[in-house]
Amino acid sequence: MTEHGAQSTHPTIYLTEPMTETEERALRTWLGHQESETGSPTVTFANTDQALSALTRRDDDPMVTPVRVVWLPDITNGHRAQRLRDVLSARDPLHLGANAQRRVLRTDPARCRVIEGDAASLSELRDRLAERGGGSLPNFIRRQAALALERAERSLLGTQYKVSRFVVEEITDTSRFTAGIKNLAARLNLTVVDVDRQARADLDEMVAAQSRRAIALWDQLGRYFSRAYRLDVDTTRFEELRELNREHSLVFLPSHRSYLDPLVLRPALLANDLPLNHVMGGLNVSFWPIGPISKRSGTVFIRRKFDGDEIYKWTLREYMRFLLNKRFNLEWYIEGGRSRTGKLRPPRYGLLTYLAKAFQSSDASDVYLVPVSLVYDQLYEVSAMAAEAHGAEKRKESIRWLVGYVRAQGQRRGVAHVTVGRPLSLRDSLAQEDDLRLAIQKTGIEVSHRINEVTPITASSLVMLAFLGIEDRALTVPELGFILGPMVDYMTARKLPTAGDVDLTNPQVIRKALFTHLDSGVLKRFDEGNERVYYLGRDQGLVAAFYRNNTIHFLLVRAIAEMVLVAAVDEKFADPLADGWAEAKAIRDLLKFEFFFSDKETFQEELRAELSLIDPAWESDLSKTEHVEHILSEVRPYLAHRVLQPFLEAYEVVADHLLDAPVSEDFDEKTFVAGCLALAQQRRLRQQLASSESISSELFATALQLARNRKLIEVADPEVPERRLAFAEEVRTLVRRVREIRALAHVKLDQVKGADSAAQIVGDPGAELDR
Numbered sequence: 054m055t056e057h058g059a060q061s062t063h064p065t066i067y068l069t070e071p072m073t074e075t076e077e078r079a080l081r082t083w084l085g086h087q088e089s090e091t092g093s094p095t096v097t098f099a100n101t102d103q104a105l106s107a108l109t110r111r112d113d114d115p116m117v118t119p120v121r122v123v124w125l126p127d128i129t130n131g132h133r134a135q136r137l138r139d140v141l142s143a144r145d146p147l148h149l150g151a152n153a154q155r156r157v158l159r160t161d162p163a164r165c166r167v168i169e170g171d172a173a174s175l176s177e178l179r180d181r182l183a184e185r186g187g188g189s190l191p192n193f194i195r196r197q198a199a200l201a202l203e204r205a206e207r208s209l210l211g212t213q214y215k216v217s218r219f220v221v222e223e224i225t226d227t228s229r230f231t232a233g234i235k236n237l238a239a240r241l242n243l244t245v246v247d248v249d250r251q252a253r254a255d256l257d258e259m260v261a262a263q264s265r266r267a268i269a270l271w272d273q274l275g276r277y278f279s280r281a282y283r284l285d286v287d288t289t290r291f292e293e294l295r296e297l298n299r300e301h302s303l304v305f306l307p308s309h310r311s312y313l314d315p316l317v318l319r320p321a322l323l324a325n326d327l328p329l330n331h332v333m334g335g336l337n338v339s340f341w342p343i344g345p346i347s348k349r350s351g352t353v354f355i356r357r358k359f360d361g362d363e364i365y366k367w368t369l370r371e372y373m374r375f376l377l378n379k380r381f382n383l384e385w386y387i388e389g390g391r392s393r394t395g396k397l398r399p400p401r402y403g404l405l406t407y408l409a410k411a412f413q414s415s416d417a418s419d420v421y422l423v424p425v426s427l428v429y430d431q432l433y434e435v436s437a438m439a440a441e442a443h444g445a446e447k448r449k450e451s452i453r454w455l456v457g458y459v460r461a462q463g464q465r466r467g468v469a470h471v472t473v474g475r476p477l478s479l480r481d482s483l484a485q486e487d488d489l490r491l492a493i494q495k496t497g498i499e500v501s502h503r504i505n506e507v508t509p510i511t512a513s514s515l516v517m518l519a520f521l522g523i524e525d526r527a528l529t530v531p532e533l534g535f536i537l538g539p540m541v542d543y544m545t546a547r548k549l550p551t552a553g554d555v556d557l558t559n560p561q562v563i564r565k566a567l568f569t570h571l572d573s574g575v576l577k578r579f580d581e582g583n584e585r586v587y588y589l590g591r592d593q594g595l596v597a598a599f600y601r602n603n604t605i606h607f608l609l610v611r612a613i614a615e616m617v618l619v620a621a622v623d624e625k626f627a628d629p630l631a632d633g634w635a636e637a638k639a640i641r642d643l644l645k646f647e648f649f650f651s652d653k654e655t656f657q658e659e660l661r662a663e664l665s666l667i668d669p670a671w672e673s674d675l676s677k678t679e680h681v682e683h684i685l686s687e688v689r690p691y692l693a694h695r696v697l698q699p700f701l702e703a704y705e706v707v708a709d710h711l712l713d714a715p716v717s718e719d720f721d722e723k724t725f726v727a728g729c730l731a732l733a734q735q736r737r738l739r740q741q742l743a744s745s746e747s748i749s750s751e752l753f754a755t756a757l758q759l760a761r762n763r764k765l766i767e768v769a770d771p772e773v774p775e776r777r778l779a780f781a782e783e784v785r786t787l788v789r790r791v792r793e794i795r796a797l798a799h800v801k802l803d804q805v806k807g808a809d810s811a812a813q814i815v816g817d818p819g820a821e822l823d824r
Contacts, residue, residue: 063113063114063115063116063174064096064113064115064116065095065096065115065116065118065172066096066097066098066108066115066116066117066118067084067095067096067097067098067118067119067120068097068098068100068108068117068118068119068120068194068198069097069098069099069100069120069121070099070100070119070121071099071100072122073151073154074151075151075154075155075158076122076154079122079158079165079167080120080122080167083120083167084097096115100119100195100198102191105190105191105194105195106191108175108191108194109175109179109190109191109194111175114174114175114176115174115175116172116173116174117172117173117174117175117178117194117198118169118170118172119169119170119198119199119201119202120167120168120169120170120202121167121168121170121202121205121206122165122166122167123165123166123167123168123206124149124153124154124157124164124165124166125163125164125165125166126269168202168205168206168208169205170198170200170201170202170204170205171201171204171205173197173201178190178193178194178197181193181197185226185227185228186226186227186228186229186231187228188226192226193226196219196222196223199219200219220256220260220261220372220375221253221256221257221260223375224256224371224372224375225252225253225256229371230252230371233367233371234248234249234252237252237363237364237367240363241363241364248364251364251365252364252367252368255364255365255368255369256368256372258354259353259354259355259368259369259372260353260372261331261348261349261350261351261352261353267345267346267347267348267349267350268329268349268350268351270346270350271346271347271350271351272319272320272323274316274346275315275316275319275320276320277459278313278316278459278462279313279316279317279462279469280462280463281433281461281462281463281464281465281466282313282317282429282430282466282467282468282469283467283468283469284317284320284321284468284469284471285468285469285470285471285552285553286321286324286325286471286472287470287471287472287473287507287509287553288325289473290473290474290475290476291325291326291327291473293476294325294327294423294473294476295325295326295327297421297476298327298328298380298382300380300418300419301380301417301418301419301420301421302376302377302380302381302382302383302417302420302421303327303382303383303420303421303423303476304382304383304384304385304408304420304421304422304423304479305318305322305330305382305383305384305423305425306384306385306386306387306422306423306424306425306500306504307384307386307387307424307425307426307427307504308386308387308388308392308397308425308426308427308428308504308508309386309387309388309389309390309391309392309398309427310391310392310395310427310428310429310432311391311427311429311432311434312391312434312458313429313462313469314386314427315332315334315352315384317427317469317471318330318384318425318427318471321471327382328381328382329350329351329382330351330382330383330384331351331352331353331376331381331382331383331384332347332351332352332353332383332384332385333353333355333383333384333385333404334347334352334353334354334355334385335354335355335356335357343455353372355369355404366407369407370407370410370411370414371411373407373408373411374411374412374414374415377411377412377415377417377420378415378416378417380417383408385404387400387401387405387497387500387501387504388400388401389401389403391434391438392599392602393438393439393441393599393749393751394595394598394599394602394749394751394752395435395598395599395600395601395602395603395605396602396603396605396606396648397501397504397505397508397606397649399501399646400497400498400500400501401497402493402494402497405493405496405497406490406493408420408479409479409483409489409492409493409496410489412479412480412483413483418480419478419479419480419481420478420479420480421476421477421478421479422476422477422478422479422482422496422500423473423474423476423477424473424474424475424476424477424500424501424503424504424507425471425472425473425474425504426470426471426472426473426474426504426505426507426508426509427469427470427471428469428470428472428508428509428511428514428552428603429466429467429468429469429470430466430467430468430469430511430512430513430566430569430600431466431467431513431569431570431573431575431600432466432599433458433461433462433464433466434458435596435599435600436596438595438599439592439595439596439599441750464572466569466573467513467569468511468552468553470509470511470552470553472507472508472509472550473507474503474504474506474507475503475506477496477499477500477503479496482495482496482499483496498649501649502649502651505606505649507550508550508603508604508606509550509551509552509553509604510544510549510550510551510552510557510604510607511551511552511555511566511600511603511604512552512555512557512562512563512565512566513566513569513570513600514600514601514602514603514604515537515540515541515544515557515563515566516537516563516566516567516570516576517570517575517597517598517600517601518540518601518608518695519533519536519537519540520576520587520588520589520597521589521594521597521598521601521695521699521744521746522694522695522696522698522743522795522798523795523798523799523802524740524743524744525588525589525744526588527579527586527587527588528586528587528588529584529585529586529805530585531805532802532805533587535801535802535805536690536802537563539689539690540690541557541558543611543666543690544557544607545557545558546666547607547666549604549607567587570597571587574590574593575589575590575593575596575597575600576588576589576590576593577589577590592745594744594745594746595745595746595748595749597746598699598746601695605696606648606649608692608695608696609648609650609696610656610659610660610663611663611666611692611696612692612693612695612696612697613637613640613641613660613663613693613697614637614660614663614664614667615667615685615688615691615692615693615794616636616637616640616693616697616787616790616791616794617633617636617637617660617664618664618667618681618684618685618688619685619693619790619793619794620632620633620636620790621633621636621676621678621681622678622681622682622685623790624636625676625678626676627676629672629676630672634657634660637656637657637660638653638656639783640787641656643704643759643783643784643787644697644700645759646755646758646759646762647700647752647755667684667688668684671684685794685797686797688797689801691794691795691797691798691801693791693794693795694743694791694792694794694795694798697787697791698743698747698788698791698792698795699743699744699746699747699749699752700747700752701784701787701788701791702742702743702747702788703733703747703748703749703752703753703756704752704756704759704784705781705784705785705788706729706732706733706736706742706747706753707729707753707756707757707760708756708777708780708781708784708785709732709781710725710728710729710732711760711765711766711777711780711781712774712777712778712781714766716768716769716770716771716773716774717767717769718767718768718769719767720766720767722754722757725757726750726753726754726757729750729753730748730750730753733747733748734748743792743795760780763776763780764776765777765780
């Protein structure tokens with residue numbers, strides 16, 4: 054129904070629903086008050102087929118006002134207790150059983166309310182049905198009355214309960230749906246009946262049929278599942294989001310680190326007065342009991358693969374169009390799956406494409422994409438993902454798997470950080486390019502950039518940065534301070550964002566991060582000998598890298614700047630500026646599938662700024678080999694080996710293995726990656742790889758993306774062997790240079806003696822750890 058502002062001379066009819074005896078008594082009391090206020094008798098019609106048919110035959114054009122008796126939930130500590138069997142039942146928490154109603158009306162009558170939905174005249178309802186393509190007027194009135202009452206209920210419950218009902222009917226009972234079905238049937242050479250049946254079945258599978266009971270329980274489950282974390286939410290942009298949401302749908306696109314991500318983001322949004330999102334999730338996690346509960350609390354389960362199913366694709370676009378027209382908010386994870394390395398994965402464009410096409414065919418004036426960064430101090434599932442990167446099979450999600458996962462959350466794992474980036478207008482972003490496919494790709498990359506720019510540096514990631522890039526070496530407290538002190542100074546000079554605005558110069562912050570990593574087993578300590586030392590636990594390289602990689606994007610250009618300085622010494626640049634830019638851009642091109650780089654002009658300015666931080670006079674001195682060597686010897690902190698070496702060494706494994714691979718249009722990637730894993734393991738045992746971090750199927754797969762881009766695989770070209778050899782030489786040169794930087798860093802580290810003043814940033818947590 055629609056809001057009716059002006060006083061109407063049309064007779065008013067109250068449309069009622071089936072009620073219990075107690076509810077009828079409450080409604081009669083309310084109607085009596087209405088009669089005493091207006092001086093006119095009230096007329097009611099029951100919401101039955103016979104009564105509605107009679108209503109539609111009236112010729113006095115009455116105003117139809119739906120009414121409902123509701124029972125407000127009993128709030129205990131701000132949340133109503135729920136049980137699993139309650140959720141799986143059809144009963145809504147606002148509609149109690151008959152016995153409970155009598156008890157509540159006697160003991161707490163304030164919980165019994167009669168609400169009115171927005172009124173609409175019969176002629177208006179008839180016109181609106183005609184605009185939608187016709188259909189049954191009694192059914193349309195019943196559906197519109199229910200929707201109007203749900204809007205009224207939200208005024209009692211808040212925006213959390215923006216419940217979408219009758220979605221399938223709202224989509225299918227339109228001339229647009231009928232026409233689309235006919236067009237699909239003709240194009241696919243199928244019968245209209247078959248296409249209609251499949252489309253409706255697809256809608257039933259994907260549509261989130263929300264219920265308040267499921268929402269309440271899912272909130273409780275979410276708090277229990279994520280109990281390992283304290284939530285830290287940066288609220289800087291929430292006022293802007295609330296203002297945008299008044300007129301537009303918001304599409305939240307978070308980074309994906311954990312199965313817990315939706316459960317962490319959800320309370321952050323609700324606490325800041327934003328409604329529940331429709332979360333687009335994979336059918337792989339729709340198993341009982343989580344599947345039914347999450348679907349009834351807003352999860353839209355989407356098949357993982359449906360490339361050849363034209364009916365499914367069309368149905369998904371129509372559903373997304375409906376959600377945009379109704380101004381519902383959406384959520385999905387732009388990387389497509391959880392990051393196995395800790396850094397942001399390349400965006401997946403499938404759902405973004407469906408969103409763009411749905412938006413173009415919708416009535417929405419705009420949609421805003423909301424980048425969100427999710428970062429955790431520690432994650433239980435990182436060890437499993439690291440094992441998968443080493444070649445282990447992914448464990449299938451199931452109820453047994455879930456029980457183990459939930460139990461593991463009983464251990465405290467620090468803080469979960471939620472940060473919202475700059476919202477992006479979908480309308481403006483798509484307008485940048487005439488080619489829709491290119492516009493969507495640029496939109497996805499821009500969202501990823503905006504996630505990275507607000508992903509905060511955590512003490513957890515900073516500590517892991519110290520322990521990576523030093524091979525298998527243990528560190529004393531003074532050595533930790535020697536490494537971390539300059540890193541903190543560098544991050545401060547660049548004004549990089551930190552999680553929760555923590556002060557990384559505070560020794561307690563670093564100590565706490567060390568405690569967390571020691572408790573989880575990622576770090577170990579050795580107390581014997583004359584000095585306590587700390588070191589990475591066995592096979593923890595990929596786990597440590599996951600935490601470091603959360604913020605590695607901030608350090609990337611600095612690492613490349615160091616590589617440019619080494620190249621200047623190696624190649625004795627004739628034209629320092631031109632040769633330096635060429636070297637930097639070559640590294641950028643090599644790693645373009647691994648990281649999100651700025652456009653070339655911005656990248657050049659970023660590189661210039663980093664070189665100026667290292668040496669303000671660099672621009673006039675790159676041609677002087679002795680001076681560049683002096684600059685390199687004075688660099689603090691050295692970052693190239695901590696940032697780039699694992700990626701370059703993984704690429705070297707792929708490049709070398711390609712030299713032995715046959716040149717053919719057929720390429721068995723799975724077998725090739727298995728060979729890379731074996732070769733990398735061998736090199737690690739021979740200490741030809743700095744750490745187990747480079748033994749990663751994820752990194753090998755990205756290197757193969759580059760190989761495809763350079764036409765080194767899946768082509769039958771006689772020049773391929775020569776191009777593969779050139780590729781291998783390019784990577785070997787970069788590996789040799791990054792190892793030179795690592796050697797310089799080790800020389801400096803070997804000079805650290807005693808309680809260096811920089812160690813004050815760490816202190817010695819050992820005494821406190823003896824608890």
